[in-house]
Amino acid sequence: MEHINYKEDTEALARFAKALGHPTRIAILRYLENQSCCFTGDLVEVFPLAQSTISQHLKELKLAGLIQGELKPPKIKYCINHENWETAKALFNSFFEIHVEDNACST
């Protein structure tokens, strides 16, 4: 409830991870990946989920900054937000870079 103040990097990484923490959202991003970049609401035909549910997942991905929507009336073209994508990538990369010098465990 209260807010512990973590470093901004930590919070940012957790936010990205949270957005990626649902298989449907991973699948949506992979789909966007395959479509090279763009896409329309045919996600609804690809996934066995209600349109409102898909829309909600897209909203979360957008909120996390991983995708962006561009109005192409009457449709909306969703693309990966490459700037934030790179940010996320870098955060995960450096997070997973662990330098374990041997097994220096204090037994």
Place this chain on the structure above:
Amino acid sequence: MEHINYKEDTEALARFAKALGHPTRIAILRYLENQSCCFTGDLVEVFPLAQSTISQHLKELKLAGLIQGELKPPKIKYCINHENWETAKALFNSFFEIHVEDNACST
């Protein structure tokens, strides 16, 4: 509620991401990182959270396979599970590897 059947990679990535989707858990892992490998329950002194709360976060990290506990009575030594860590790292790496050939958007 029902289970859409995603590819195992997708589910695995989402599981890891979900476990990383809380700043406290990121911070715990970073702490483990800094301690080279091992650690005891002094997390409770580091974080302004109840012991039961810390224990719960550790449980989730353990469930996700990111850490492991070794009994060193009367304490428990937690370490990063390097095997699964590498698995997660590889999953995130390949996920973020996007090859966008130009901006081949179908406008």
Place this chain on the structure above:
DNA sequence: ATTTTACATCGCAAATATACGATAAGAATT
């Protein structure tokens, strides 16, 4: 045998997430 130490687990409350159908909203078409 009792006490202490170090964690885990239980039970609870509040908040958040997930999914759906129904409805709203915006622009284009008729």
Place this chain on the structure above:
DNA sequence: AATTCTTATCGTATATTTGCGATGTAAAAT
């Protein structure tokens, strides 16, 4: 102006998450 198409949002139900204090547990120390 009414209809259609595409997407967002609302309201709701259920499930999961997060946090806490209290209690349980297992081994070590007294």
